[in-house]
Each structure stands twice: as structure tokens, then as C-alpha cells.
Amino acid sequence: MVATAGLYIVLFRSLRRSVMPGSGGKRRVLAVATMKKCLASLLGSWLMVMVVAVAAVAQTEPAARVNLEGQWKGTLAVPGGSLPISISVTELAGGNRFATLDVPMQRIVRSPMEVQQRGDTLLFDAQAVGCQFVAQRSADGKELRGTWQQPGYKTPVTLAFSVAPKVDPKNFKFPPPYRVEEVTVTNLADNTRLSGTLTIPAGAGPFPAVVLLSDIGPQDRDGTVGTYRMYGELADYLTRQGTAVLRLDDRGVGQSGGDNAATTTAALVQDAQASLNFLRTRPLIDFNHLGLIGHGEGGNVALLTAAQPLPPSFVVALAASGVVGREQLVLRQAEARRISSSDTTGGAASGQQQFQDDVRRQADKMRAEGANSAQVETFLDQQRMRQRAEDKKQLDVVLKQQRAMLEIIRQTANNAQAQAIVANMLQQFTPGLGQSAAQTSAAQMTTPWFRYFLEFDPQAELVKVQCPVLLLNGTLDSQVGVSNLPLLERGLRASKRVVSRKLVGVNHQFQAPEQEWPLVGGQPKPAFSTAAQESIRDFVRQQLPN
Numbered sequence: 001m002v003a004t005a006g007l008y009i010v011l012f013r014s015l016r017r018s019v020m021p022g023s024g025g026k027r028r029v030l031a032v033a034t035m036k037k038c039l040a041s042l043l044g045s046w047l048m049v050m051v052v053a054v055a056a057v058a059q060t061e062p063a064a065r066v067n068l069e070g071q072w073k074g075t076l077a078v079p080g081g082s083l084p085i086s087i088s089v090t091e092l093a094g095g096n097r098f099a100t101l102d103v104p105m106q107r108i109v110r111s112p113m114e115v116q117q118r119g120d121t122l123l124f125d126a127q128a129v130g131c132q133f134v135a136q137r138s139a140d141g142k143e144l145r146g147t148w149q150q151p152g153y154k155t156p157v158t159l160a161f162s163v164a165p166k167v168d169p170k171n172f173k174f175p176p177p178y179r180v181e182e183v184t185v186t187n188l189a190d191n192t193r194l195s196g197t198l199t200i201p202a203g204a205g206p207f208p209a210v211v212l213l214s215d216i217g218p219q220d221r222d223g224t225v226g227t228y229r230m231y232g233e234l235a236d237y238l239t240r241q242g243t244a245v246l247r248l249d250d251r252g253v254g255q256s257g258g259d260n261a262a263t264t265t266a267a268l269v270q271d272a273q274a275s276l277n278f279l280r281t282r283p284l285i286d287f288n289h290l291g292l293i294g295h296g297e298g299g300n301v302a303l304l305t306a307a308q309p310l311p312p313s314f315v316v317a318l319a320a321s322g323v324v325g326r327e328q329l330v331l332r333q334a335e336a337r338r339i340s341s342s343d344t345t346g347g348a349a350s351g352q353q354q355f356q357d358d359v360r361r362q363a364d365k366m367r368a369e370g371a372n373s374a375q376v377e378t379f380l381d382q383q384r385m386r387q388r389a390e391d392k393k394q395l396d397v398v399l400k401q402q403r404a405m406l407e408i409i410r411q412t413a414n415n416a417q418a419q420a421i422v423a424n425m426l427q428q429f430t431p432g433l434g435q436s437a438a439q440t441s442a443a444q445m446t447t448p449w450f451r452y453f454l455e456f457d458p459q460a461e462l463v464k465v466q467c468p469v470l471l472l473n474g475t476l477d478s479q480v481g482v483s484n485l486p487l488l489e490r491g492l493r494a495s496k497r498v499v500s501r502k503l504v505g506v507n508h509q510f511q512a513p514e515q516e517w518p519l520v521g522g523q524p525k526p527a528f529s530t531a532a533q534e535s536i537r538d539f540v541r542q543q544l545p546n
Contacts, residue, residue, distance in 0.1 A: 065117065066117060066120075066122065066137055067091060068089040068091065068097065068099075068115070068122070068137075069089060069090065069091045070088075070089060070161055070162060071086055071087070071088045071089075071161075071162040072086065072087045072088075072089070072144050072159035072160065072161055072162070073085070073086040073159060073160055073162050074086075074157055074158055074159035074160060075157075076103075076148055076155070076157055077155050077157075078153075078155075083103055083105050083106065084103075084104065084105065085101070085102065085103050085157075085159075086101075086102045086159075086162075087099060087100070087101055087102075087113065087124060087133070087144075087159060088100050088102070088110075089115065097115045098175070099112070099113040099114075099115045099124065100112055100113060100175065101113050101124075101126045101129065101131075103129075108129055108181060108182070110175060110180050111126055111129050111179055111180075111181065112126070112179060112202065113125060113126045114127070120136055120137075121134065121135075121136055122134070122135050122136065122137065122144065122146075130150055130151060131148065131149065131150040132148075132149045132150070133146060133147070133148050133149070133157065133159075134146045134147050134149065135147075135157075135159070141161065142160065142161045143158055143159065143160055143161065144158070144159040144161075145157075145158050176199070176236065176239070176240075177202055177240065178199055178200060178201050178202050178239045178240065179199065179200040179201075179202065180197060180198075180199050181197070181198045181199075181200070182195070182196075182197060182198075183195075183196055183197070183198045183246070183278070184196075185246075185248060185271075185274050185275050185278045186274065187267075187270050187271050187274040188274065189267075189270045189274075190258075190267065190270070192251060192256075192257050192258040192267075192271070193256065193257045194248045194249065194251070194256045194257070194258075194271060194274075194275075195221075195248065195249050195254060195255035195256050196221050196246060196247055196248030196249060196256075197221055197235070197246075197247055198244065198245070198246045198282075199235055199236070199239040199244060199245050200239070200244045200284050200285075201239055201240075201242050201243070201244065204284075205283075205284035205285070205286070206283075206284055206285055206286035206287075207242060207243060207244045207284060207285060207286055208242075208243050208244070208286050208289035208290070208291070208540060208543070208544060209243065209244035209245065209246065209279050209282075209285045209286070209289070209290050209291070210238065210243060210244075210245055210246070210290070210291040210292065210293050210316075210540070211245075211246045211247075211248075211272060211275040211276060211279070211290075211291075211292050211293070211312075212231045212234065212235065212245065212246070212247040212248075212293050212294075212295075212298070213268070213272055213292060213293065213294035213295065213298030213299070213301050213302055214231065214250055214294075214295060214296075214297075214298050215295045215296030215297050215298055215319075216296055216297045216453075217260075218250050218251075218252060218253045218260040219231075219249075219250050219253065220249050220250070220253055220254050221247040221248055221249045221254065222247070223295070225509065226526070227525060227526065228509065228511065228525075228526040228527075230295070230509055230510065230528060231247050231295075232247070233527070233528040234293070234528055234533065234536070235247050237528070237533050237537070238533075238536065238537065238540070241537050243537075243540055244279075244282075244284070244285055246275055246278070246279060248271075248275065250263075251263045251267075251271070260449075261444075261447040261448070261449060262447065262448045262449065263448070263449050264448055264449055264452040264453075265297070265300070265301060265304070265449075265452055265453065265456050266452070268297075268298075268301045269301055269304050269305050269308065272292060272301055272302065272305040273305060273308065273310065276290050276292070276305075276310070276312060277310075288313065289313050289314075289543060289544060290312055290313050291312050291313055291314040291315060291316065291540065291543070292305060292306070292312045292314075292315050292316070293315075293316040293318065293536065294315070294316070294317055294318065294320065295318040295319060295510070296318070296319050296320070296321075296479070296480060296508070297321075297453075298318075299316075299317030299318055299319060299320025299321075300317070300320050300321060300456075300458045302315045302316070302317055302320075303315055303317055303320060303458065303461070303462060303465060303469070303488075303492075304458075304461050306464075306465045306466075306467050306469070307461035307462070307464035307465050311465075311466070311467055312467060313467060313468075313543060314467050314468045314469070314470075314539070314540070314543045315465070315467060315468075315469045315470070316469075316470045316472070316536055316539060316540075317469065317470070317471050317472070317488070318472050318473075318510060318532070319472070319473050319474065319477055319479070319480040319484075319508055319510075320458065320471065320480070320484065320488060321458055321480050321484055322458060322459065322483075322484040322485075322486075322487025322488045322491065323458070323484070323487065324455075324456065324457050324458075325452075325453040325454050325455065325456040325457075326403075326406045326410075326453075326454040326455075328480070329402070329406065329453075329454075330399055330402050330403060330406070331481075332479050333398065333399065333402050334395060334398075334399055355387060356387075359380065359383045362379070363376050363379060363380060366379060398429075401425070401429045404425070405422050405425050405426070405445070406454060408421050408422060408425070409422065409445060409446060409450070409451065409454065410451075410454055410455075415446045418442075418446050419439065419442040419443055419445075419446055420442075422441075422442040422445055422446070423435070423438040423439045423441070423442040424438075426438040426441055426442065458488075458491070459487070459491045462488070462491030462492050462494075463491065463493075463494050464494070465492055465494065465495050466494065466495055467495065467497070468495070468497040468498075468499075468539075468542075468543060469492055469495055469497065469498045469499070470498075470499045470500075470501075470535065470536070470539040471485055471488055471489065471498065471499065471500040471501070472501055472503060472510075472532060472535060472536075473485050473501075473502055473503065474502075474503045474505070474506030474507050474508065474510060474529070474532075475502055475503065475504050475505060475506065476505055476506060476507045476513075477506070477507055477508040478507065478508060479508040480508060482502050485500050485502065486500075488500075499539065501535060503529060503531050503532055503535075506529045506531070506532060509526075510528055510529050510532050511526050511527065511528065511529060512527055512528070512529040512530060512531075516530070
């Protein structure tokens with residue numbers, strides 16, 4: 001544009017020279033007329049150039065940033081029907097955006113999306129699920145209109161704006177920095193469908209992955225007990241550390257099918273195998289590095305699965321048992337009685353507390369009557385020995401009764417007969433236990449799972465395990481004591497890649513000591529042991545290539 005203006009000046013000067021003084025009048029008039037025409041033509045050309053230049057400048061300026069804060073909802077047409085979808089966008093400080101995709105009918109929940117703006121065109125890219133949405137916002141800002149694209153399929157889509165629901169600041173949680181997907185795993189052996197959650201780290205992958213296997217009894221995918229979510233916390237931690245995690249509702253719990261009471265350990269092994277096969281089909285998962293992390297009974301299930309064809313790459317057993325099922329139940333009964341007797345809040349401990357109070361009063365009386373400290377201490381030692389002997393005697397009676405009931409169940413195949421005998425025994429052994437409660441307990445003790453568990457020997461298949469194994473046990477575990485660690489180590493001697501560790505102050509739920517719990521609302525909240533988390537993380541990383 002500057003060069004064009006210079007050309008106009010040169011032409012103007014040359015025209016002036018052609019009408020110098022002394023020339024003829026006609027020539028002067030002709031020249032002036034010619035100059036006017038040229039100037040008019042040049043001026044028109046210059047104005048045209050200016051218009052084009054201004055338009056070009058306008059086109060090169062970036063379009064104004066579009067505010068997408070909120071939820072955008074609509075329907076995606078698919079062969080044979082339609083799917084409700086929504087995209088949630090949060091405008092962040094610094095000009096960034098956080099966006100997620102939800103397709104409830106496909107169990108896609110808060111799948112991360114990358115958002116780009118190119119002029120007035122918006123690109124939403126959900127790499128995790130392999131789709132894109134290229135759109136423009138309507139003039140009134142209430143719609144996004146564009147094309148939904150995924151491999152082999154395109155369709156027009158319109159999403160309508162919806163203000164994101166307000167969240168109480170007290171309950172607000174930042175979305176996790178990883179992908180979360182609702183999934184279904186099918187055990188083809190009995191066609192049982194298990195519902196769960198798969199969490200995958202951010203990034204391109206592929207990632208190592210683990211399946212979490214739960215302890216005895218019906219539990220949801222998070223292992224929820226009160227405010228404590230054992231499996232949910234572990235899954236969150238490991239996913240943030242680069243490992244994908246699959247956790248499932250137990251059979252008969254949540255959205256999972258099946259009957260929990262009728263589920264045997266063998267069926268649980270099949271569920272674990274189905275879960276591993278499911279992960280092998282996922283494109284973001286490294287199928288060469290798939291592990292099982294089992295808690296309690298789940299630890300034994302993980303080890304048993306590792307002894308089968310197509311085993312996991314590694315196993316982490318949290319408080320797994322090393323003794324036969326029926327003996328494990330007896331040991332748990334003994335530990336429960338020990339805890340009950342040490343709890344001075346009442347119940348079984350009330351008699352013991354009364355005994356201790358009587359001994360204390362007698363010791364005070366001895367001192368008042370002139371007994372020296374040695375005599376008093378001797379008296380107290382004698383009473384402690386007497387109390388321990390009495391406790392052991394009572395415990396032996398309880399365990400003998402327990403073993404007798406379990407043997408009745410083993411020897412009586414007819415459930416109705418077994419339940420009648422066991423209910424009668426329970427009422428005899430437990431004063432005050434009503435008939436209805438006794439019958440309920442007897443029914444629970446004759447389920448397929450219970451009968452199978454009585455015969456289950458965790459040592460039987462351990463010699464077949466060849467993969468690396470991490471064994472963890474808490475020193476405060478009142479259900480599966482640390483004495484199980486050496487039993488499992490001996491059974492796993494063929495592996496030669498077994499790591500065993502005792503965690504000081506950790507209980508069966510792998511909670512840290514209470515003094516290490518975080519304060520939430522001024523109250524301590526149970527938390528998964530940091531030492532346990534780090535041990536699991538490090539072990540998983542050690543299985544990966546350098």
C-alpha cells in the first residue's frame with residue numbers, strides 16, 4: 001500500500017512537468033483535463049486498495065475468545081437410535097479450559113476433552129473415547145452447532161446451553177486429573193455381569209493396570225465402610241501415580257448381577273480372570289503388565305488366579321490368609337473374643353472389669369494393713385496369672401464349640417438338617433440368643449460360599465505361582481495376623497520373586513494409626529496407610545521395563 005502511494009506521487013509530478021508555463025493554452029487545458037482524469041482514476045484505485053487492505057487486516061485479527069462456561073446438552077443420532085450427551089466446560093484462570101464428556105447410556109462419565117478455538121470454530125476432542133465435535137456457537141450464544149465425528153461415522157449435532165449446577169463450597173471437589181469410565185465385565189462361565197469403574201491416567205498410554213479384589217462379604221466397588229473407602233482411595237492414589245485401576249461391585253451388590261451368598265471362591269477366581277481379559281481388550285492398557293491386588297479373601301483369590309493359565313503379571317496380597325478356611329474362621333473368633341475382653345465398655349468385658357476392680361480393692365486393703373510393695377506386687381502377679389488361665393479356659397471352650405459346629409456343617413450335606421442342629425447349638429452356647437437370630441446365623445453358615453470356604457486351602461495351589469508377589473500385613477490386623485506371612489512365603493517358594501512386609505500400626509482395613517489420620521471438619525477421618533500405598537506403587541513400578 002505504501003508503494004502504491006509513492007507511484008501516485010511520481011505520476012502527479014510528471015503531469016505537472018507536462019504543463020509548464022509557456023505552453024499553448026489548448027495544450028494546457030488538455031493536460032489539466034488529462035491530469036484530472038488520471039487523478040480521479042488513481043484516487044479510485046487507491047480507495048479500492050485501501051478497502052481490500054483493511055479487509056485483509058480485519059481477517060488476520062484473532063476472533064474474540066468465546067466463553068463456554070456451563071453444560072451443553074443434546075442428542076447424538078446413532079444407527080438404530082439416539083444417545084443423550086453433554087459436555088461440561090469450566091473456564092479456568094490463565095485462559096485455559098477444563099471440559100468433560102458424559103454419555104450415560106454408554107457409561108462414559110467425565111471423560112476429559114481438549115478444547116481449541118480457531119477463529120469462530122470450536123474443536124472438542126475426546127481422545128479417550130475416539131470422537132470429536134467441531135462446532136460454532138450460535139449468535140445468541142445458546143447453542144453449539146456442528147458435526148460429531150468418530151471413526152467411520154459423522155452426523156450433525158446441536159447442543160443447547162445449560163447453566164452448570166451450583167455446588168456448595170463445603171462439598172466441592174475438584175474433578176480427578178484422570179479418565180473415569182463406568183464399565184461392565186461379564187464372566188462368560190456363568191454369564192454374570194459385574195459393574196464397576198475403570199480409572200485411566202491422563203496421557204497417551206498404554207498404562208499398566210490392576211484389578212482390585214475385595215475381602216469376605218458383600219462390598220461395593222469402593223469398599224465403603226462408614227466414611228472410609230478403602231478401594232476407592234487406593235484406586236485414586238494408584239491412578240494418579242500412573243496405573244490404571246479396575247474395581248467392581250461384588251456379585252449381588254450395586255449394579256452387579258449374581259447372588260453373593262451363593263458365590264464360591266472358584267467363581268471369584270473366574271471373575272478375576274474375566275476382569276483381566278476385559279483389560280486386555282482396552283487400547284490404553286498395557287496388556288503385558290496386568291496385575292491383581294486382593295484384600296483378605298481377595299488376596300487368596302489373586303494368588304489362586306496366578307496359579308491358573310493366563311495368569312496376571314504380578315500379584316499384591318493384602319492380609320491374605322495362609323491357613324485352611326475353617327481354621328481361619330476359628331482364629332478370627334478367637335481374636336474377636338480377645339478384643340471383646342480387652343474392650344472395657346461393657347458386654348463380655350464387664351465381668352473381667354469387675355474382677356480387676358476387686359483385685360485393686362484387695363491390693364489397697366493390703367497396703368492399708370501394712371503389706372510392703374513386694375507383697376502387694378506378688379499378690380497382683382498371682383491374680384494376673386489366674387485371670388489369664390481363666391481367659392484361656394473360656395477361650396478353649398468357645399473354640400471347641402466353634403470347631404464342633406463347623407464339623408457338623410461339613411458332615412451334614414442336607415442344609416435343613418445342618419441348620420436345625422447349628423441353630424440349636426448356637427442357642428445353647430450363647431445365652432439370650434433368640435430362636436430367630438440363631439436360625440438366621442445357621443442359614444448364613446450353610447450357604448454355598450461358607451461350605452466352600454470351610455474346605456478352601458490357600459496353600460494347595462501356591463506352588464504353581466510363578467509371577468512376582470508382594471505380601472503386606474498390618475501388625476494391628478485382628479482378623480488375619482502377621483503370622484500368615486511366613487506361611488504364604490513357604491507356599492510361594494517356587495516363585496523366587498516374593499516380597500513380604502509387615503506394616504507397623506496398620507489394621508486389617510489398611511488404615512494408618514489414628515494419629516496419622518487427616519482432620520476433616522475438625523474430626524479425624526480414616527485414611528489408607530501411606531506406607532502401604534507407597535509399597536504397592538513401588539512394587540508395581542518395579543515390574544515395568546526400565
